[in-house]
Amino acid sequence: MTRRVLLAGPRSFCAGVERAIEIVERALEQRGAPVYVRKQIVHNVTVVDDLAARGAVFVEELDEVPDDATVVFSAHGVSPAVRQEADRRGLEVIDGTCPLVAKVHAEARRFAARGDTVVLVGHAGHEEVEGTMGEAPRSMVLVSTPEEARGLPAAVGGQVSYLTQTTLAVDETEEVVGALRERFPLLQEPPSDDICYATTNRQAALKAIVAESDLVLVVGSENSSNSVRLVEIARREGTRAELIDRAGDIRPQWLEGVRTVGLTAGASAPPALVTEVVDRLGEFGPVQVEEREIARETVSFDLPSSVRGQSRRAAGDRSS
Template sequence: MAYVSSDEHEENGVARRVLLAGPRSFCAGVERAIEIVEGALESRETPVYVRKEIVHNASVVGDLAQRGAIFVDELDQVPNGSTVVFSAHGVSPAVREEADRRDLEVIDGTCPLVAKVHAKARRFAGRGDTVVLVGHEGHEEVEGTLGEAPDSTVLVETVEDVEKLSPADAGRISYLTQTTLAVDETAEVVGALRKRFPLLHEPSSEDICYATTNRQKALNAIVAESDLCLVVGSTNSSNSVRLVELSRRQGTPAQLIDRAADIRPEWLEGVRTIALTAGASAPHHLVTEVVTALGEYGPVSVEEREITRETVRFELPSGLRGDTEQPTDSRTS
């Protein structure tokens, strides 16, 4: 990995402070999904296919591909009777039905918190509600949730979208949200829904997952005293992109980087304090590599700012865990 040497940039030699947001990096759903692919590779003698990226991180996908996982866009790329892992973002019932028709051995990597949103979608639609899903069009998680009740679900992204809604019965409206949205922006959209539909049925618990919320709160705690924010994560990682947007809304320049080599020297001009975090699908070691890379530009002091400790763990599917393993509560703590 190449970095700028001490005589190549005028800012080299300047002492900087790095504020490490905590929690950061992997969440329980991501760890579970990766362990599922690893377990399948170890236990199956035949090829293991993965539909879509198991999690939205280029480093994770590249590592698993090197170890033998075969990533495909759709099931028609998977030979009949093969083993396929569904990604952490979940799939629609139509995908599951196709897998059944093709006699595929399915190992479900869907995050349990995403699965809960799917269950709510089925329940709300089943009682006759129009289900308003707050999320980003085209995101895999959103596509899976929409597929649970396609005739009853409408997607909104903004307050303006809410104003355009015309449900058949304004008294039978429920809402759900994508799990990786920005908490503050989602609150605005939900507020608009409440104002427009006073009889709005609310979910019993938040759909934005604990990990997304924690990472946003942790960054919020340090971004105001920082001159630059670096977020480790891939461009297709929704929760990572939301962290960049959060920093910029607070007035602190922010950059999304996949790895340390993506750091550009001009970003560091005039910068003395850097907020550093990572999306829930970014490996911990990438953050360490970023700190090391920043040291190439001058002395670096690192300060951990942890707002909470995450202890959530999710059980693996029955075919990939030992018989003695006890079920793990999938609720957040």
């Protein structure tokens, strides 16, 4: 039996992830190791292990960073309190925050400044949520479910607006926002959708193949919100789905009776891992790979000025 592999497209790295990784790579090339990174630069084990092997030192908080060192803030963003601590310590900061996360931070500041109570739809404990909530902690409240939205007190205060984490499931977020509108009919919304284009595209691409799939494999790490959402979406559609970090995680019993495998990857998973999964599937019998691309992504983001200069590697290449 030849097993079909349906490749969802777009998949793997998004522009914000590519930018964040390149920031760390350039910082290492230009400044030399070690370069400290607060939290994981992106939520992917393979990416973090690769950068650590090249001299990046990942820390949980700034008190683990030596004075006067270079520290990169992760793609998920940080609160103003973290920025203030870095300034006080005299650390050289290179900001890897995804511009689309930075947009949500700016909206939080603007809504709070005009006196709104700002409801953030997101998952408690996620680094992006912690950073966004930190922009206006006295004005913001976090909800994750429609039930939590309906349970907000009417006395939550004056004008109410909402924002969302950028990596949520689109369908579930619409349910929560719908509940907020029921609770607060004059609810104010952000000027544009906060769920990022990459999250939306990857979810739509998965939905285009899930009905044909007997099994969906999502390449991504357990702490990757957008990867976990992909698994949840497939399961809600009634298809068995598994989250894997790498090809070696595939269990042979998963493939028993499976004629069609849907394959995608979260926005923080390297494209090479998908290729390795296809190769691994081929070890269980012949495969026919079909690409199903619903959109072509052309988004790119500029690097911070502090790492735009010529890298030592590039200088060496030109002088040889």
